[in-house]
Amino acid sequence: MKRSILKQNLLKFIFIGLAFGTFVSCSEYFEFELPEANSKVDTVLPSAAFSYIPDADDYRKIKFSDLSTESTKYLWDFGGGATSTDRDPIFTFVNGEGTYPVSLTVSDDNNVSDTVIIEVVVEDLFVPITPVIINGDMENSSNDWRIDFSNGWDRNGFESSSDGSWLKYDGTDNGSKTRGAKWNRNRSAAEWANPNTRHAYQSIVVSPNWEYTLEFEYAIKDDIATDPIGGRRIVAEILDGHFTDGADAYAQSAVGGALVTYLGTEVKGQTTFTKVEVKFTSNASGEVAIWLWAVTPVDCYIDNVKVYPEL
């Protein structure tokens, strides 16, 4: 009998319990476990920073790298309405060289943000080659200025002379004559070409398709003599390419195939030099050659040969 009462009561308790459970909503009971309670305020806040590197092939294409701390979201503004939300975006400044303010706004998951603006300098850092002319001051023999000829012509570049310019290679006054390169009737080329003809040849490498200047000094004696048609002259050229046979170099010069040809016809007498600057544009390979010769009944001289780029 007692047992059945207990059973009845037990069931009662269970029903009451279940009913009670349905009346009480969970949220009231677990309210104290909401995440905001007892949580600490985030005092370590985002700090925006970035660096940038230009692309090796295209200086206008800039790779940005985020260097911020405590941040999860990124907003880049490159100006002109261009933006990105990547962490490390790549952006091309199509207008080329210039200074562009770029801003990076970083924020954390509490949406606390920080912004940094950096003036991004976009510049073309290409530096053209300044070739070194070996024995450009003509102080030594013509060994650095010679080329073999398959047609048997003289391989030497010029006659080495003590009647060069008064100026040193760096343009300062030497106080007396320096040595120079000399040509005469026997060494003349073109219409007076003969087995003793001399051409000064030196191959150099310059930056492709770039503006260059060929600079040198020359002097022609003013003695009376029978001149060639058009007058006594020295000729300075920049040939298109490197040559191993002087005859090929001569052939290019003869048909006017040089990148630039300069005729020097100022007749001012021995050791009175005229400085010349000849502009030319290099070819696509950057391989060019200096080619110096003369047609003259009297001695003429070349000194201080230089080649330098437009900067």
Next chain:
Amino acid sequence: MKHIKYLIIMLTACSISSCSDEFLNPLPDSVIVEDTFFKTDADVLTGIIGIYDALQGVNSNTESNITRSNRGVQFEHLLTEHRSDNTRNQTLEGSKADFHRYLVNPDNVESEDYYQSMYSVIFRANNILDFIEVANEENQAKYAGEAKFLRAYAYFNLVRLFGDIPLVTTVINPGDDESLYTRVAVVQIYEQIVGDLQEAVNTLDNAYKSRASKAAAQGLLAKVYLTQPTRNYTGAAQLCQDIISSAAFDLENNFRDVFYSELNDEIIFAIQYQTGNALESQSFSAEFTSTIRQGSDDGQNIVNDNLIADFNIYGGNRTSESYYEFPTRSEVIKFLPDGSNFSVTPPTYGDNARNAGNDYIALRYADVLLMHAEAILAGGTETTNSAAIDSYMKVRVRAGFDALADRPSILTRDLLLVERRVELAFENQRFYDLLRFGVADAILSAHAADLGYLDYNTRKLLLPIPAREINLSPLVNGQRLLTQNPGY
């Protein structure tokens, strides 16, 4: 009251005999402390040699517990070669395998060990600088120069790997957390390095190769000038020219002899090890093996295919002396342990592979020749300067190339960089070369994409400041004084 006069006398006696510092801080008799240790010139020299000990490190096969000893430069290839495009770890297990995939964490033990090793060099140098006046007068300048050379050497490594770092140049007292944990800008670190090396150049001679020398200081300073934020190309060119003109060094005729004839004519500065001596040997020779494994790991400095491709074009006779192609991977053979025999198949490695004596080569003449060309190039993309091409060609000709037929009329940056790559492969130069030439991000991002190392980004060019150091640093306004690098 009868005794009062005795008391007065005693009190007076006490007050008259003043207590000296030593009375309250007695120097112990039974142990040696630094204030009692340095008494003679020889003691100071011992202290100087002790700095090298920090660079040399302890072989992991002698003391395997990394918390008890530092490895010095024995882990350096992980932080440098593995993070370049040259080499990788054989397997992907453990923290040593994180470097080549750009996954290094702030708690990486090898990175932390290297950081500690270099600061150990710095602290030992700072300490001995306090006792220089104990040495004989004629040696004082030299000892100071030597300590400062080593301090600069350590800072130069740290600043390139970790960026802004704490600058400590005096002995630190307990509680002086500020200087220990305040990061100082790279520019100022370089100022300290340059000052220290200039003093070393002025005070040292060329008496040693396994210790600091004038030439070592000149060569290192040249590299610093080529690396510091504002480059000094003329200074670097002059320093290299001085080393070349001194005629104290020369290239070995045979590339192999650079590595297997220790302290040869080409070596300017090396850290020495001794075969078979547990306390003076190194572990890296063994760890560079994998197919026939000699080390305790699966193999480090495994050669990447794109380095092999460069060797095939530019290596010359260096290729067969630099790595060996096993059926499934290529392994470094510049530092084979004593008794190794590669004329048999399979090759053998002698009896002492884990206690190897091969020196760590810090600076050699070929590096100086190539720096000479680099300094003349002066940050340009190419040069026709014959002095630069001469220096470059000396290294090329030793590698078996023809002095005339293979001489370029124009030396480009790229040619110089690849020449350094094959000449100095596995000598921990490549990563720094890439940084110095300004191409680290371009080359490493392409390399990482090629090999599927997706975690690479520009931030990985700096290693994380070790978490342990950050956690030891004091809290200032709720934040640690020592800050982390971005991205970690």
